[in-house]
Amino acid sequence: MAQLQAVRGTQDLLPAEARRHRTVIETARAVSERYGFGEIATPIFEFTEVFSRPIGETTDVVSKEMYTFQDRGGEEITLRPENTAGVARAVLSNGLTQSTPLKFFYAGAMFRYERPQKGRYRQFHQIGAELIGPAQPQADIEVIAMGAAILDELGVLKSCRLELNTLGDTPSRTAYRAALVAYFTARLDELSDESRDRLGRNPLRILDSKDEGDKALVADAPGFGAYLSDEANAFFDQVRRGLDALGIAYELNPRLVRGLDYYSHTAFEFITTELGAQGTVLGGGRYDGLMGMMGGPEMPAVGWAGGIERLAMLIAEPKGAPRPIAVIPIGEAAELEALKLTQRLRGAGHVVDLGYSGNAGKRMKRANKIEARVALVLGEDELKRGAVTFRDLDAGSQEEVPLDGLAERLKGLV
RNA sequence: GCGGGUGUAGCUCAGUUGGUUAGAGCGCCAGAUUGUGAUUCUGGAUGUCGCCGGUUCAAAUCCGGUCACUCGCCCCA
Known part of the structure; x- marks a missing residue:
């Protein structure tokens, strides 16, 4: 039996479960079509640097979670840990930057070497949307609205809350990050081990620490508000006004931070209370820096990814095939x-x-x-x-x- | 990567202070019914008690390790 086990963190999708996955994907696909998003399928593996550069060498995803190997030709290959970088690469490879805005929907398997848990697998599946080209807040609004529409159609929106934050533009974030690093470095000995570690890699993450000592420090830490440029503030206001106009409820969460380097401005997560610690069911944000980081032209973009396994656990039993x-x-x-x-x-x-x-x-x-x-x-x-x-x-x-x-x-x- | 819990039949689970041949329900197979299902009745099969090692006259039970799942941290979808 031991020899015949599926690899840790992977699972077989038997027909009943496969049907649930299919329902999630087909629902998402149908909704995205109404929003004008065309389906794209990029390779399941890419050259390692497609991910390592834009996602960030110091992020957890790149530094310890990627399935990376050399193929027989000696190329450095990585199984995709997410699909945004792959889509961006495809856009550049195919010269699509000439015809923006680009709207893509995808669904497929992703791979991350993490400790498995309910709702967290080493091979897992995501649906996702990318809107590449527009710098306007309307794009953020539309992309979030589409995510909400999919969740609604799946019947899970009612058990989710939408958390929203802005990471500002790059100058704002760089300045704020420097201020945070200075603040926490001065109080290094009061910081938890984990947060000390985060200080070098992703200081914004410290703001969301669960450690009691950290929380006390965070309470007096500098706020982002003072470092947000007028432009970034105005942008965020417009996003919020758009969501308000569409009747999409959200909560501001200044501690909502993304682990991947390419994000800026809007960050959001739809979180369900029904899945414990792995409650984020769909999340994303704006990633204006990504295309440039990959060596392409600077090109703004916004998108999200949703966890198919997590969504599949939440939806009602899909109706089966007609009786034979x-x-x-x-x-x-x-x-x-x-x-x-x-x-x-x-x-x-x-x-x-x-x-x-x-x-x-x-x-x-x-x-x-x-x-x-x-x-x-x-x-x-x-x-x-x-x-x-x-x-x-x-x-x-x-x-x-x-x-x-x-x-x-x-x-x-x- | 860190800490806790769990692992017995295909599934859900019992199994006493270590003690003979490890059980139940559901499911499965067969028969009652060789041209008619569900209900019912009768019979039957299936376990390396997750795996490896140790303690013991004796281990599903105690100990160590390991693998997997699971909860929390972490991270995120």
Whole structure:
């Protein structure tokens, strides 16, 4: 058994679970289409630097969570830990910067070497949206609204809150970061080990520390407000006004920070209270710096990613396929005719199950087990008369129906 | 990467202070019913008690390690 386990942090999606995933993806895809987002699929692996440069060498994702390896040709390859960098790379590779705005939707597997937990896997799946080109706050608004619409359509928006923050423009953030580093460096010995570690990598994260000692320090730390430029403030105001106008409720959370370096301005997360610590179900923000960091032209953009596993846990049981028709041949002679009948019915769009073995009783049992709506019994007697015995499995009644009347009889039933 | 919990049949779980052949329900298979399901009745199969090692006359039970899941930290979707 030990040898036959799936690799830690990976899981098999059996049909019931796969259906839930599919519901999430198809719902998101349909909504994004209404917003004018076209689906894009980029490779599951890229050259390592596609991720390491823009995401940031010091981030957790790059420094300890990537699946990186050398391929047989000696290339440094990484399994994508997220898809924004891959999409940006595709935009540059394909020269799409000439035709902005670009609107992309995606769904697919991502890989991060983390300690697995409920809602956190090493191979996990995300849906996502990227809107590349527009610098206007309207883009942020539209992208957030689309995320909210998807959550709403999935029926999970009501159990989520939207947290919103601004990380300001780059000069604002750089100045603020420097102020924070100065403040915490002066109080280094009061800082928790973890936060001391964060000071070098992502000082903004300290603001969200759960350590009691840190919290006390954070309370007196400089606020971002003083460092926000007028432009950044005005931008954030417009985003908020837009959300207000659309009736999208949010809470301001000044401690909401993104772990990836390429973010700026708007940051947001839809968080559910129903999944414990892994409550962020969809999150993102503006990443004006990304395209430039990758060596392309400076080009503003905003987007988000949503966790399919997490969403799949929250949605209601999706409705299954229509109930099947069970075709039940009796006797050697009927086998081929049953096969042909099955094929014909499937061609006409019906869900049909043809059991492979067993006597009539066994096959009826199987029909019942798969919750067939009707059973069509085809034996030698029926063959002679060019008919089938039509058994209504709910009513428990049956009658003989000529083959050419079958379509009519099935109408409205399955 | 750090700390806690859990691991017994396909599933959900019992299993006493270590003591004979490890149990139940559900499910599965077969029969009652070889051309008719659900209900019912009868019978049956399935376990390296997560794995490796140790203690012991004796280990599902105690100890150590390990793997996996899980909760929190961390991080994020």
